Amino acid sequence: LKYCVQRDYIQLNPFHNLDLKSFSQKPKETYPFELSELRAIFAHDWNVQDRLLLSILATTGMRPSEAGNLTWERFNDTEHVGIRYFTTKHTAFEKVRVKNRGSARDIPLHPSLKLPPTAKGRLFDYEQDEDGRCSTDIAHKLNPILKTLVPHPYKTVRSFRKTFKQIMRKAKVSEEVHDFMTGHRQGDSASRKNYGGMDIEVMFEALSTCDFSFLSGE
Numbered sequence: 001l002k003y004c005v006q007r008d009y010i011q012l013n014p015f016h017n018l019d020l021k022s023f024s025q026k027p028k029e030t031y032p033f034e035l036s037e038l039r040a041i042f043a044h045d046w047n048v049q050d051r052l053l054l055s056i057l058a059t060t061g062m063r064p065s066e067a068g069n070l071t072w073e074r075f076n077d078t079e080h081v082g083i084r085y086f087t088t089k090h091t092a093f094e095k096v097r098v099k100n101r102g103s104a105r106d107i108p109l110h111p112s113l114k115l116p117p118t119a120k121g122r123l124f125d126y127e128q129d130e131d132g133r134c135s136t137d138i139a140h141k142l143n144p145i146l147k148t149l150v151p152h153p154y155k156t157v158r159s160f161r162k163t164f165k166q167i168m169r170k171a172k173v174s175e176e177v178h179d180f181m182t183g184h185r186q187g188d189s190a191s192r193k194n195y196g197g198m199d200i201e202v203m204f205e206a207l208s209t210c211d212f213s214f215l216s217g218e
Contacts, residue, residue, distance in 0.1 A: 001013040001014070001015060028154075028156075028158075029154055030154055030155065030156060030158045030159045030161075030162060031152065031154045031155050031159060031162070032155075032159055032162040032163040032165075032166045033150065033155060033159050033160070033163045035214060037149070037150045037155070038058070038163070038214040039214045039217060040149050040150065041054065041146065041149050041150065042054070042055075042214055042215055042216065042217040043217030044145065044149055044217075046145075048116075049124055049125070050141070050142060050145075052115070052116070052123070052124075053067055053068060053124060053126075053138070053142075054142070054157075054160070055113055055114070055215055056070075056109075056113065057157070057160035057161070057164075058160050058163065058164065058212065058214075058215070059109065059110045059112075059113050059164070059207075059210075059212050059215070060086075060107050060109065060110075060164065060181070061160070061161050061164030061165060061168075061178065061181055061182040062107060062161075062182075063099065063103075063135070063161065063183070064134075064135045064138045064139070064157055064158065065133040065134050065135035065138070066088055066098070066103070066183075067124075068124050068126045068134040068135065068137075068138050069096075069097075069122065069124075069128070069132070069133075069134055070086055070122065070123045070124070071093075071094060071121055071122050071123065072118055072119050072120055072121060072122075072123065073091060073093045073094055073120070073121075074086050074087045074088070074091055074094065074096070075115075075118065079200075080200055080201060080204075083108055083200060083201065083204045084108070084109040084115070085106050085107055085108045085109055085200055085204075086106075086107050086109070087105070087106045087107070088103055088104055088105055088107065088183075089104045089105065089106070090104070097131075097132045097133075098183075099183070100183075102183050102184060103183035105180065105181070105183055106200050106203075107181060107203075108181075108200055108203050108204040108207055109207075110207050110208065110210065110212055111208060112212050112213070112215060113212075113215070126138050126141070138157060139156065139157055139158075142157045143156050143157055161182065164178070164182065165178055165182060167210050167211070167212070168181075168206070168207075168210060170210075171206075171209045171210045171211070172209075173206040173207075173209065173210070174206075176198075177198065177202065177203060177206045178206070180198045180203065181203055181207070
């Protein structure tokens with residue numbers, strides 16, 4: 001319709017400025033985990049897949065579906081010396097589905113995050129829905145266990161995203177850096193958007209100052 005207006009086929013787009021947000025389901029509120037809760041969570045005897053997913057969520061601030069859909073083809077440990085990262089950008093092997101433009105980014109990994117040997121294909125086998133998301137399956141499998149460990153109605157697997165930002169703030173990492181790392185890029189300058197975003201070295205250096213010792217469950 002916008003194209004039709006530009007070509008003068010019609011005079012007005014009837015859907016211009018239409019806002020349907022008030023009709024959509026309100027997102028459920030989530031609270032971040034406390035340090036004692038994180039220790040309890042990672043002290044639990046998770047299976048290998050679930051522990052790896054939770055470790056990635058806790059140390060990257062990724063959305064559950066972003067992490068659950070990761071493939072080894074998007075892993076890189078050779079481009080920058082001493083830096084491992086995953087990307088949610090399109091690659092030569094995969095067109096990556098992301099929530100919005102700001103979600104397409106390179107995500108450095110903390111040195112303390114342990115990964116299995118590099119392989120091929122997806123890291124996880126969480127079931128994907130018709131839109132290619134696996135957040136529902138992740139929630140169904142992990143949230144009941146998390147509820148037994150942290151019995152709070154507003155603390156779920158989605159809480160790791162807020163927890164990550166809280167950890168970054170405690171480490172005095174600038175809001176700009178962890179906004180970019182979590183895919184919140186509304187405040188980016190036009191220059192940064194046009195020329196590839198924030199340097200991976202800057203993000204890795206900031207990430208390395210954060211304390212994720214709770215991963216050991218101690």
